[in-house]
Amino acid sequence: MSDQSASNGRISHGSLMVADPRTKKRNAAEARFRAYGIVAISIGVLFLAALAFSILRSGLPAFTQYVAKLEVTLSQEDYDAAESKMLKTAAYTDIFIENFSNALDERGVDVAYDSDAIERILGKVGGDIRGHYREHPDDIGRPVTFQLQTSSRVEGYFKGRVDRESLVDSRFLVKTDLDIVDALTDADILTGRFNWAFIKGTDAGVDNPGGAGIGAAAVGSLFMMLVVLLLSLPIGVAASIYLEEFAPQNKFTDIVEVNISNLAAVPSIVFGILGLSVFIQFMHLPQSAPLVGGLVLTLMTLPTIIISTRASLKAVPPSIRDAALGIGASKMQSVFHHVLPLAMPGILTGTIIGLAQALGESAPLLLIGMVGFVAREFPDGVVSGFLDPNSAMPAQIYTWAARADAGFYEKAWGGIIVLLAFLLTMNIIAIILRRRFERRW
Amino acid sequence: MSTLLIVALVGALAVVGYVLGVRRAMASADGDLRLLHSLKGYYGQNVALLVLVPSLLVLVIWMTVQPLLIEQSVLGMISNTDVAQGSSRSLMMADVRRVADGLDVAVAQGAMSRDAASDVRVDFTNVRERLASVGVAVGSTVTQSTLEAAQKFRALAATGNMIRGIVVLLIAAAGFGYALKQTDKDFRARNVVERGILVLLIAAASIAVLTTLGIVFSLIFNTIDFFESFPGADFFFGTRWEPSFSGRGGASDLGFLPLIWGTLYISIIALVVAVPLGLFAAIYLSEYASNSVRSIAKPVLEVLAGIPTIVYGLFALLTVGPLLVNIFGADGLLGVNWMSGGTAAMTAGLVMGIMLIPFVSSLSDDIINAVPQAMRDGSYGLGATQSETIRQVILPAALPGIVGAVLLAASRAIGETMIVVLGAGAAASLSLNPLEAMTTVTAKIVSQLTGDGEFNSPETMVAFALGMTLFVITLALNVVALIIVRKYREQYD
Amino acid sequence: MNDMRIVKRDVDMNDIKISAKGVQVYYGDTHAIKDVNVEIKDKTVTAFIGPSGCGKSTFLRCLNRMNDTIDICRVEGSIQIEGEDIYDKRVDPVQLRAKVGMVFQKPNPFPKSIYDNVAYGPRIHGLARTKADLDEIVEKSLRRGAIWNEVKDRLHAPGTGLSGGQQQRLCIARAVATEPEVLLMDEPCSALDPIATAQVEELIDELRENFSVVIVTHSMQQAARVSQKTAFFHLGNLVEYGETGQIFTNPQDPRTESYITGRIG
The missing domain is CATH 1.10.3720.10 (MetI-like)
Structure with missing residues (x-):
């Protein structure tokens, strides 16, 4: 079998120092192949990063809620007067608005509003306040700081879901309300705080995203x-x-x-x-x-x-x-x-x-x-x-x-x-x- | 006698038994530990085991069997004429049970006296209203026969529970007495206890088999029920999926084809994403990556497998869907109006594909590593580059294992629920367009069983037929994959 | 082939094929090869012998840079093949290994057909232009591997289905198919039975006509039977290198003598 040996068909290998064209091609293929692997891993890692980014960007706002802080002092007479009225919560709303305008004057904020605007921005404040005093009668006569949660649309405005340009006036929110909100924010009356209600709360029904908690x-x-x-x-x-x-x-x-x-x-x-x-x-x-x-x-x-x-x-x-x-x-x-x-x-x-x-x-x-x-x-x-x-x-x-x-x-x-x-x-x-x-x- | 009380009593008896068992053994050996056949604890354990195991076993069996028996006897009371139009025996039974529960609640809340509850007659009091007042809603007005059945139900249940308590406690006491009588210094307590423990271990191992049986039976019986009220041919060969819900009337189209089409289409998109990415990632990690890269990249990829699918579902719905619409939608980057909504086969498929990357990559990684180093050496020794070695020697050698991995990933994709429920849309369609909404078998199981349909309507029961097909398909894929992988492992062991 | 006879001493005084100077190999902190100098001739069978762990396999694997695949392995000194330093930066190990083929301790046919096993090397190096070329290379290599007659009727059967000895000859055929100039064999017979060993040894002797063969063996008898030159390694040192006959009959170094007479090993 060794008779059909060496000399015929023997290929010369040439110098090792010079890469022949075929080797160059093969090495290029090698580099490409390696790159595919790196690309695959990078896609996985990038996706993970995108996921993490998405979650944090969209989820972190859920931990902030926007509240209006207002100090109210209610005297016993006011309380009795309000309780004797027919429309009790409306009476409390009036008390709130009185305190509210005082606070605005104190801070030198000049902005036009009415009780409907207040309701659109802060919800039914009268009910909240009445609820508090009925539960804590001791608080009558001393200053109480109320933290009133903003409505979900206003919260949307803070978090970028609602913007001025695309806002269509409705009974939930009108454009001028946003001016009030801006003014209140500048006056430090409206502020963001950690949303404990989200951690401690329960599902609040289909129409109340603001109150929903996990x-x-x-x-x-x-x-x-x-x-x-x-x-x-x-x-x-x-x-x-x-x-x-x-x-x-x-x-x-x-x-x-x-x-x-x-x-x-x-x-x-x-x-x-x-x-x-x-x-x-x-x-x-x-x-x-x-x-x-x-x-x-x-x-x-x-x-x-x-x-x-x-x-x-x-x-x-x-x-x-x-x-x-x-x-x-x-x-x-x-x-x-x-x-x-x-x-x-x-x-x-x-x-x-x-x-x-x-x-x-x-x-x-x-x-x-x-x-x-x-x-x-x-x-x-x-x-x-x-x-x-x-x-x-x-x-x-x-x-x-x-x-x-x-x-x-x-x-x-x-x-x-x-x-x-x-x-x-x-x-x-x-x-x-x-x-x-x-x-x- | 409530279940909790029975369990507590039996448990207390077991504790007492343990102490007495130890004492009696010690006494029989005159307090000399060395004369005992076994360690003293074993005598106590023996008593405790004999008290606990037989009685609790009887309790569990009783609790399963008693409702069946009661139901049988109560069902006999409902004559066929009582079954209202559009209702069925089992619906009636559900009503009976609800009324009976309601009466219990009413008694517990003090809204009704015990005697009143067992005597109420529909003529005198409107039972439905009285039950509603304690917060129990009953669907239709309560008929006399339903009420009587409910009374019987309550009576039987009460007697049954009473006898149950007595029987279980008697068995516990018998075990207690027998075990204590056995106890003696020459008694081989350890051997007996160990045999008992072994039986418990076997019972634990059998739970896997019981689970499978449970799955199979719950699917089979309900599927048979479904096919009794809905023709099989229309299900398997129907091309339309349009269930009509209660109240609207009319027959539903419950064709399986659009659902399995959506399932397969989405799974294929997912595999087209996951297989190349996962495979290249596995190749890179096992053949090229340095130890430090590997020690970081591998866990990072595996994090993808640990993320709950609900997260992927949300990501598909709220991030990837809108992103795809921005590209393929009406005002998108490409200026083509190919996509109208964010939920589409593509959305779900892409996200599912990413989720599957680690499944493919970690399995393939194991399989590639199992290819002996001698193969690589042989190839390098001939002057092959690393990529030539991988493509022409390692991958062909690992192919069966990789096929197994892909099949496992496919089964995962077909059974995946949350991503498609949120990302793929709800409309069943036989479309070829990946940018259109599609739905899958799993998504429809969820929507049919969480919808407001009557439980016994075909629209709800179809979910079991869907579950059955899903189970059969994934089981077949798993079995084939496991056989392939096992064969492959044996080849190199 | 007569078992214990010492191979005929018709060494062609050909050129030096491989020349190693001051080679040091480290595995991490372990100094595995210490300052080895050796010159390997063309068309000669050179045997590396020595007790296990003496570094003979390590040194063999340096000759076609198989050690590159081990991360912690570091080679110093110079190894030249026909005057070119194979550890030069410009040298591509892929090209080098086409020139310096290797056969391993355990037969490692790829899980492919016999034909594809042999055709693998020529395919990746592009040695055949047509299918007919490739068929010819495969046949020639299988003949050189002394296995053609046994497998010519089942070229498309899997290579893993052959017996151990056949597998090893297949691996040799696979190695010679790329027309290497040097053939490295790392204990090629250690996993084979005596009959298969004899066949492979006979084959090695025939291969000498075309290639420079370097064989590592733990069997002194085998070294004596197949090689013309023998190098004795001990604890990473090249103790003695010379004509096989002279090493076995008249060793210069006491360590060689102890090893050959079975006192160390």
Whole structure:
């Protein structure tokens, strides 16, 4: 075979110092290929940045609200006089306007307004003031600083949703009102402040984006997470221990394993259907209850927790088990006394990540009735927290996003900031746990 | 007897049992630990387990079975003539249950005395109004037979709950007594307890199977119900999706084709975005990137997978949609009037594609890393550049695994809900134009089940048929993907 | 081939193909190769022997810059092939490796057909203009790899389906298909059974007619059977380099002698 050898067909390789044209071409292709990879990663990173920017830009305003600050002193006579009138709130509105014009004069602001304009800008101030004094009769006769929330259109003006040019005069807002607003802002009567109502509030209905808060939904999420944690951690760990440490190689084990890996990839909405027909239709558990939401999310989270728990158990070297068995411990003792404690940091990390996943899930919750508009009030106790209709943060966000009033969009973005803050915290805890306790064998 | 009370009593009995078990064991060994067969704690655990497990098991079974039995017997009371036009037995049953619950609430709030509640007759008092006064809304006026059924329902439930409490407590007590009697210094408590724990572990592992069964049964039964009232051919081959809702009357068109078309179209757009980006990202990270780049870029990409889908949905609806309209809309950058609203197949597809990047990239990354270094060495040794090695040696070798990853991503895309609910629009259409609103199977499941339709109408039940098809499709994709990936892993193990 | 005989000493006194001067290799902080000087002749089989971890494989991988793929590896000194420094900035390792082919310890056929395995190198280097050219190169290489007769009827079967020895000869055929001038072999027989080893050794002897072959082996018998020149490495040093016969019969360095007689290793 070596007869058809060397000289014929042997190509000369030329000098190594000079790149031949083909090599140049190939190297160019190499550089292009590499660039595709960089471009792909950059697109992912850029998208993430765009997402973060969008969320912050559109969501941060939800944490600010604009209020008119006005100090009012109401004497007992005024109070009695107002209460004796037919139109009581109108009487209070007059009192407010009197104080208001005094305040304007004091600050030297000169702007024309009437009580209708005040109502368009600050809502029904008379009612607010009367409400305060009826609740706190002690305040009569001493100075009280009222912080009156602006109407959602005026708030829109501050936040850029409403602008002078495109504003069409309506009974909600007219152009001249904006002059008043500007004057009041200059006079420091109208100011922005942190919107605690958004954090602490509840959904306030389709026509009140200004008053909408995420608090009740957050409590709903909290109760659901309690259910998920209390059920999925023990069940998940027990199932993993069985599969990893005790299960014999047989049909049943195979079926369970295949089931778990398939369940991990079943669309979340299917779990919603399961919850609707099993927990609500069949078992008649209360609709929209965080307990049911928690049960559905538990079933959804279990595969994730089982998979990560099994990985942590597998990471504990067999020598530990052997050592325990070798000094006469039973198999069960070796697992519960040695393997499980060693695997615990990994298990907890996996559980937190599973919980974070469950916290962000919305589709199945919509099917079992945990939509945003049911989150009208805070539960009044632990049992009521589990059983009374409530929503969850993601479902609340969805409800806001689906509403027609653009004022809710800002709330939806704001809600996302709150939701992501929770997720971030959970993930950071998971990372710290892993960093601190992870053991390399 | 309320469930909570039963559980509390059983729990208390278990605690007492634990203490007594330990004491009795110690006493039988004359206080000498060494004479015991097992550690003393095991004797206590044995008693506690025997108290808790059988009784709570019976409790759970009872709670599932009792409503079924009661319903059966109450249903017998409703004659066919009582079933109003346009209603059905199960609707009547729902009414019965609501009235019964309402009476309970009324009693609890003191609006009705216990006796009054069990005697009320429609002739004397308007039950509907009285229930409304305590905040329970009943759909139609309450008929005599409904009310009687509700009374029976309450009576049966009350008796059932009473017997349930007694039976469960008796079982707990029996377990308590039996276990204590067993307890003796030679009793092999550890072995028994460990066997018990093993059974509990197996039960926990079976929950996965139960979940799957639950999914399958809840889909199958409701789907069968749906096809009883709606022809299967019209569902599977119908090209129009126009459900009519209660009150408006008229038959609905519930064609499946426009929905599956929208689902597939959007998923394909998503994959067209995600597969190249994810694959190139994975290649770059596994073959080119230095450790420091990798340690930053990989987690950053994975953050995309950790973001809840509602966030993507909102982003599609409020950011990407308007952006696309600014480009393709009437006064857009391109000056073409191709897009009228922000919600479109393209909007949802693009955003979903970005969401899927980490799925494709991290799976592919694992798979590419599983290709042995010897392959790379062989190729470099022949003078191949890195990209030639990747394209001609590594990718073909990793192909089955990558196909598996893409199938998993496809199943994710088909099952994704929030992005399409918010980003794709609500109109079902068989259009080819990606800039038009489309809707998907998942979006319609949400809208049909959260709408205000009667639960038993075909317009609502269709959601289960949709869920069934969704489940079957994603399951098939997952199974195929898992088989491919597993085969692939075995090849290099 | 007779097993223990020492190969006929008909070394062509050809030109020096590779000349290495003062080569130092570091893996991170580890000094893996210490000041190695060696000259490798054309149309000769040169064997690198020595205990494991002595640096012989590392040095071999320097000769076609395979060490470039390891981030922490650093090479100093000069390695010249036909007078050109291969670590010069202008040298493209891709071009270098076309000239200096390599065969690895474990047979590593690509998961492709036998034909595609062999055609891979010629394709990426653009050696064939037509399909007929390529067919010819593949056949010639498979013949040179002494495997043509076994696979000519199933060229499109996967290369991974061959036996270990066949796979290794396929890999050799794949390496010679790009017409290299030097062929580096890193323990090519360590994963093979004795019969396959004998076939590969016979092949190596034939390859000498066309190529300069450098082989790393942990088997002294194999070095004695196939090589004309032998270099003995120990703890990163090149201890002794000379005619194979002389190394095995009359080693100059006591360490070589200890190794050959089995006292260190």
